[in-house]
Amino acid sequence: MVPLAPAAAGADEPVTAELRPGWRLPNGDHMAALHLRLAPGWKTYWRAPGEAGIPPVFDWSGSDNVARVTALWPTPHVFRQSGARSVGYKGELVLPLRISGSGGPVTLEANMMIGVCSDICVPQTLHLEAMLPDTVTVDPMIAAALAEAPFTAREARVSAVRCSVSPAKGGITLRTEIDMPAIGGAEETVVEAGQPELWASEPKTSRVGGTLVSETRLMHMEGKPFALDRSKLRFTVLGGDAAVDIQGCG
Missing domain, CATH: 2.60.40 (Immunoglobulin-like)
Known part of the structure; x- marks a missing residue:
């Protein structure tokens, strides 16, 4: 497994990751996003990855003042390789995260394992952390990903x-x-x-x-x-x- 930090990884890495800190919602929840950029020819997986995919695993327990994190998955694509179906994304994935706080400033810490595949599959361990700002300014990239959710x-x-x-x-x-x-x-x-x-x-x-x-x-x-x-x-x-x-x- 290859650990990745929030900063961009090297050119040979199949994926780089960051947390987009997002904005505060009217009810006090926060909208942020996990942003993955995939190297050409690589893909990663949806919450239900199919028989040929690797399911993503998220751990938010290191966060401060976070009661719940809900991933709001954009519509995925179907891939077929060697007769097997997988479901996921290529190019990039902006995964919106709705965060319910428990009071006070919120620091979101994400520890996760995802699979990225090309001709081979490589599990990746990601550790990302961000303090969420007290702003109502909408991030257009996250808003666009929310608009791609299934009906x-x-x-x-x-x-x-x-x-x-x-x-x-x-x-x-x-x-x-x-x-x-x-x-x-x-x-x-x-x-x-x-x-x-x-x-x-x-x-x-x-x-x-x-x-x-x-x-x-x-x-x-x-x-x-x-x-x-x-x-x-x-x-x-x-x-x-x-x-x-x-x-x-x-």
Whole structure:
């Protein structure tokens, strides 16, 4: 692993990183961002990286006066290499961070592990720190990244989400039917179980008129039996023109 500091790394590094300190929101929360610049030919991963990706891990425990940090992921891209799918970003990633404080000046300290890949994958350990300013001046780069977030189910006119399960070797098959207008291009789905002990395979996605159909296999990471909490399921539909974030199913 290659440690990186907030300052720009050398020209041979696949990624450089900084914290953009952002601005204070009207309710007292703060909007900042993690800014990654990737060398040509390199990519990094979304919160659900796919079978070929490395999931990012964040640790904010070294921060001062921080109660909660929420990452607001921009719409990712789908990559395919050697028949495997991964989901993430190339070029650069501005990841907005909404920070709830616990009173007093806020210092944000980020310790994280991310994967960056080209022909090979290289885990990177990043340590970044910044004192957040008491300003209301909006950072346009962060604002642009916020505008790239997936649509909500309501914004995308999702009218119903139905799930059914059936036994499968080592787990269950989850079939999801989403009633929603097409969002353009070849639509793909990403399924997140919302239960860290469960693994979801790459879904098979098809469309029948106004219904998007997704089928995936869910398994326990240790091969144990499990109960599926449908309210924790999260579906992201990725299309050529947009993306949609859908929580839970009936």
